[in-house]
Amino acid sequence: MSRAMPVAQASAQRPVLLCVLALAIAGAATVAAHGLLALIGLITNAAFYGRVEMELVSPAGHGWGAWVIAVPVVGAVLIVALARWGTRGILGHGIPEVMEQVLTNRSRIAPRVALLKPVGSAISIGTGGPYGAEGPVIAMGGAIGSLLGQALTLTAVERKILLCAGGAAAMTAVFGSPLAATLLAVELLLFEFKARSLVPVMLAATFAQALRVAWGEAGAVFPMGEVGAVAFHDWLPLVAIGVVAGALAVAATAAVHGAEAIFAKLGGSWMWRPVVGGLIVGVIGWWQPRIFGAGYEEIAGLLGGHFSLMAVAVICGCKLAAWVISLGSGSSGGTLAPMLMVGGGVGVMTGALVERVGGVGVSPGLAALAGMVAFFAGGSRAFFASIVLGVEITQQSGVLWPVATAATGALFTARLLSQHSIMTAPVTQRGVSVPAEFDVDVFAHVRVSAVMEPVPQTVSSAMTVNALADRIGNHDPETSHHQALLVADEERGLVGIITRKDLLHALARGNGARRLDEVASTELVTAFPDEDLHDAVTRMHQHDIGRLPVVARGEERKIVGYLGRAAILSARRLRWEDEHQREPGWLARKQDAT
Template sequence: MPDKVIEPHTRAAIPLAPSLDATLAAAHMPRQFRPLDRRVLWIASLAMALGVIVALVAQALTGLIGGVTNLAFYGRWSFAFVSPANNHLGWWVIAVPVVGGLIVGGMARWGSRAIRGHGIPEAMEQVLLNESRIPPRMTWLKPVSSAIAIGTGGPFGAEGPIIATGGALGSLLGQWLHVTADERKTLLAAGAAAGMAAVFSAPVSAVLLAIELLLFERRARSLIPVALATVVGTGVRYLLEGNEAMFPMPELAAPGLAALATYIVLGLIVGVVSVGVTRLTYAIEDGFEKLPIHWMWWPALGGLVVGVVGYFMPLTLGVGYSNIAAVIAGQMSLTGMLALCVLKLLSWSVALGSGTSGGTLAPLFTIGSALGGVFGLCLMAWAPWLHVDPRMAALVCMAAIFAGASRAFLTSVVFAFEITQQPHGLLPLLGACAAAYLVSGLMMRNTIMTEKIARRGVRVPSEYAADYLDQILVRDACSRDVVSLRATQPLSEVRPWLSAGSVAARHQGFPVLNDDGQLLGVVTRRDLLDLHTPDEQSVGSLVQRAPLCVREDHTLREAADHMVEADVGRLVVLGKTATHAMVGIITRGDLLAAHARRLREARHASRHFGRKAAN
């Protein structure tokens, strides 16, 4: 029979055996959570050094794109960053993207297939499935292939390849050094964010991009290194190119209430457009998958479309940063913006669907800003009482299409502000991007960033919430009805009791007390019923180690981690004030039961709002 069943709230805490008193807390307590430790100093130092390297690589890649562009479209040796739109090749311009596609296809086949696409989904996949290990060859294959694709007229932005290259460099650094998987993920995100910051002088949005698309968390130990990397990357850009806004535009006035409401409605419309753009891109990719030729040749076919469109609309060729600047500054006509929006979408979606190497940010910004500019001019002509500024409309639609397509909501808002430095644009940006995010979330399960890897069975976190177990203390979930056994009891006395099937006997673990009522350890039901152990052996002889403990003021997350690390299913709970006294037991079942309240609230809300919707 058990020594006693201790009723809750009616018994004194059980003291631990004197021999265990001095060492138990230090040896068998879970590690207390700390938001930061000295290890962060080392990772932050590496991240800052990485920021310098990635910023220089961004400059080199920009120069390489310029070199390929000058050679391919103008027949000259120069690394100046120029637009291919002013070429005089005539019909020969169609052949240039085709040649670029052939080269990229060959690099993908004999180098690495991972260079295809814009790189962020592949980086996300490595973070989620491969402990942030990106193959070292990607550090040069991705930027070179992207420079060839973009330099030969590919309608992509340079930022995607630079972000992917920065992430690859961070991952490579983490593989060279002795760091954990989490620290390697931080370095990958730091490199990617530094690349974005170095291209656009947008450090804050680069940090947000890392949080929303790469880190899948917001913790101090990862946030600080990433932030420092973006500061350093932006500082290098300031040193080399100055601190002017990436896309300067005339100062915008604060919008009135009618104009603000209009911008939010535009965000809703652009949200629908972003869903259509995403589905169109993947539909084209699915179409290429059905072609009866090797995927190596697909980028050349995509290049053919790019070349034909580029012949009729040269502005669609290349990164098109100057197009974005012209649209949001109000320097492009209605017909020019409409043609740019439609033809850039056609050229970019076919090229991206063909599997060539390039980015998504600049093309989406071009499409969104041109569409917004068209809306703005039409509203200014047809409804002047709304006081809609076409430049503001272009700005908010530019950000809203990226917010809807990628669901990087905060990144989109802050990025549009940082690259234009227009403070009066923040409120319309916030409203329009929120509206686009809402529509996208309701209409589309995956995003332009996650659809590809979701099809491969990778589940990408889309929402970040505080750990529920980290919000509950052990004292609120542990069992205080502790069924204990005496150390001197023989197994012949305990085994029949276990077989009787009483509620108390169905427990899976039992504290063992000596004759003075002091805790010696814990034995499991399996230990007690082991047929290889003779009946005459005492219960105390089965205790192999001091009990694994947790205090009342630990969280359930700390308790759960302690159980996993020790490979046990229960922990002795010690008092908060009398820290060497047992006050209860917490089991895996208690951890699961702690979720009951959350699930009850969710079910209640579902039933409540479900009835309202039905009515």
């Protein structure tokens, strides 16, 4: 009898390789991220100012007048050309497309998408599209990791880890947020919280941050004034900001779907939709030019409290409208910066309203940051990443519990109103199921003894093949319960296991008169009653078998149970009972007793 080495022991050296590869990917993703930002700056300067410079600038100071309406239209035409003669994979806002490749294509991103997606996004943002560079940057970094993972001999999980390492490193290069980038990868792409994936991804993100510091970019991406002590009475306005932001995030997601439906009803080729969307964005931007591009200056202005309430309402309202319309038209770009800008406006206005009605409020800067974090948490459902992002982009540790409060209110509200987020909705619309929550593997917390059949039926090793075939044919309950039977000697010691397939093969070969111990499988894979069900199931996968004899540890001929597929599935029943069966509390028991 033999037992296979567990997979975890067989692959113990793989994390070292993944960490080395993650560092290389982080370096490449950081350089690529800066290259994309330079390309966006080049296109923005050329499109809005007619000059050749790579510095990121706001398009709001252009001098085109009404002619500026044509700029997003021209950008949309170029994007459509790339999609038509390149690949339609460049459309969308980045993260959902990467998520779909993780869930359906074993984390394989096509080289053509990896090359053209950043170019399309740079054109979109550079010509006034109301997007940020974060989604495309994450997609580009993820593509670098995926391509390396496809070039090497790796498992699908290892390739996913490298994809996430590239995405986290690229996001860190832009936002200086290594922990938030890692958590975002965990919540939206990895769908697991394990050291095997956390270590390489976090290593890549921190290395990207180190390169960012070496590049001379150690400061906060969005500096804000020192946050003073937050009082007890500030909790209420923070919760209110979270609730409003969560509800608006759900409404925005629904509005995007509505815009998609409207564009689909226009008829004609799909290629007209981004162009029409660009035209509408151009008209909105002609009236309110601050909606063009990522809006980093506007985000900084909201955190600094530089806008009046009327300006906040107009700018952020127009940004939201332009963003929803452009997304609905199927253009290319990222969602994080627009969500921060819109959320910041929600925070400022909600905070002001609560202060006017209830007499308590927080500073405009903190209200803006709380709204940004809350809107992102409600819209993306990346709860922990959203909270940490608020701390990292401002480098203000004092904002942690205020933004966590707002994010909690937003997530609670958003989950009550909708099961889908703006990140998952595009994927689920295409029929792909996206994990909504982390769930501990039930097999890892159930012992084999809890689900095995404790007194399994056995057949004598001296029985002939014909005799067993007759008993099964006569529906003998002692031999018909399982597809396989344990073969035991006179002392009920385990000799082997015989399946119905083994029995049919023996009959077909004319071996009906032979004893069972001569035709049964004797090189057995077994399980122990005190081991985790996860290990036993892993062993079954390794050997492509559907059942295991359970034997005593140290006495591997002593039969103590039988583990089949039905028993394994019963572990799910145990988890279901834990979640759904209410047990009477001591108050109820006391009442029953009286």
